[in-house]
Amino acid sequence: MTxxxxxxxxxxxxxxxxxLIDANGSPLSRRVSxxxxxxxxxATVELIAAAVDEMRSERGDSVHLVGAGIGCxxxxxxxxxxxxxxxxxxxWHDVPIRDLLSRRLELPVAFDNDGNAAAFGEYWAGAGRGxxxxxxxxxxxxxxAGVILAGQLLHGHFDNAAELGHxxxxxxxxxxxxxxxxxxxxxxxxxxxxxxVASAIRSGSASTLAHLVERADANDAAAGVDATTxxxxxxxxxxxxxxxxAEAVRAGDxxxxxxxxxxxxxxxxxxxxxQHTLNPARVILGGGMAQSGALLLDPVRAHLAKQTxxxxxxxxxxxxxxxxxxxxxxxxxxxxxxxxxxAGG
Ligand SMILES: [Zn+2]
Numbered sequence: 001m002t003x004x005x006x007x008x009x010x011x012x013x014x015x016x017x018x019x020l021i022d023a024n025g026s027p028l029s030r031r032v033s034x035x036x037x038x039x040x041x042x043a044t045v046e047l048i049a050a051a052v053d054e055m056r057s058e059r060g061d062s063v064h065l066v067g068a069g070i071g072c073x074x075x076x077x078x079x080x081x082x083x084x085x086x087x088x089x090x091x092w093h094d095v096p097i098r099d100l101l102s103r104r105l106e107l108p109v110a111f112d113n114d115g116n117a118a119a120f121g122e123y124w125a126g127a128g129r130g131x132x133x134x135x136x137x138x139x140x141x142x143x144x145a146g147v148i149l150a151g152q153l154l155h156g157h158f159d160n161a162a163e164l165g166h167x168x169x170x171x172x173x174x175x176x177x178x179x180x181x182x183x184x185x186x187x188x189x190x191x192x193x194x195x196x197v198a199s200a201i202r203s204g205s206a207s208t209l210a211h212l213v214e215r216a217d218a219n220d221a222a223a224g225v226d227a228t229t230x231x232x233x234x235x236x237x238x239x240x241x242x243x244x245x246a247e248a249v250r251a252g253d254x255x256x257x258x259x260x261x262x263x264x265x266x267x268x269x270x271x272x273x274x275q276h277t278l279n280p281a282r283v284i285l286g287g288g289m290a291q292s293g294a295l296l297l298d299p300v301r302a303h304l305a306k307q308t309x310x311x312x313x314x315x316x317x318x319x320x321x322x323x324x325x326x327x328x329x330x331x332x333x334x335x336x337x338x339x340x341x342x343a344g345g
Contacts, residue, residue, distance in 0.1 A: 008336070082098070097111070169188075209255075
């Protein structure tokens with residue numbers, strides 16, 4: 001008696017997660033491989049194949065593999081299975097990763113972007129179980145997102161649907177790395193919250209985190225980096241992160257409380273807009289911000305109740321993600337199951 005499984009792969013900028021996932025979305029075996037994308041696509045495929053071989057021999061004859069799925073950073077040509085110019089995969093230009101993997105693993109490979117894969121994971125095996133219409137927001141370095149309507153991932157004409165982190169919540173607001181101003185991710189991502197706190201402290205606002213910002217800026221200065229002009233990867237973001245801000249909120253730090261509450265308010269505004277455009281049953285919140293649990297969930301729910309219309313009681317339920325950092329890997333495996341006609345829908 002062997003258990004059929006698919007391989008779920010989550011290709012990130014610093015690690016690759018690989019797992020064997022059964023038809024119910026449970027990992028049977030898993031590997032996390034640290035890597036540098038600069039090793040190139042061929043070496044990365046070998047790394048994944050080695051992880052699969054290890055898991056296969058670990059499970060002996062008890063598992064047989066029926067497919068694989070991979071979630072990759074975008075932008076991508078989904079139909080062709082190619083990564084085009086992912087910011088998180090430096091040096092990868094127009095790489096046919098789906099077919100490279102498929103040849104090496106000798107299995108059909110499902111392919112989508114990482115935000116969609118994570119959303120599909122939560123829909124299939126996490127906080128979206130039991131409903132057919134869900135939106136997932138991953139509040140991390142940016143705001144990743146995925147939309148599932150009637151059990152299907154929404155891709156759009158340009159394959160770029162669900163870029164909800166770049167919906168505008170503040171007219172003429174903070175500049176975003178995408179070229180727009182006032183994007184949701186500038187206010188409600190884990191990095192955005194940390195950046196706003198650091199910038200308010202630099203402008204003279206009192207906060208218990210002031211010493212951390214000072215230390216981070218000193219590190220940046222020593223490294224020759226101007227922390228106030230670098231959007232990401234600055235020491236301030238690493239030292240003053242969303243977890244530090246959340247802790248300061250719990251301790252009653254007024255600056256952090258204000259910026260945290262604004263993050264929740266802008267998320268609620270995004271949820272109202274999601275409600276009226278997509279009308280999902282649930283909006284699932286994941287990523288670094290969601291680690292703080294009720295500290296995030298309660299104010300988002302309260303702001304949503306206040307901001308939404310009163311014509312009809314159709315606001316989505318706001319819930320926390322359940323799969324954590326496994327969502328992308330499980331979702332990629334789910335897409336492989338879906339390609340075989342399983343995995344809900
Ligand atoms: Zn943007």
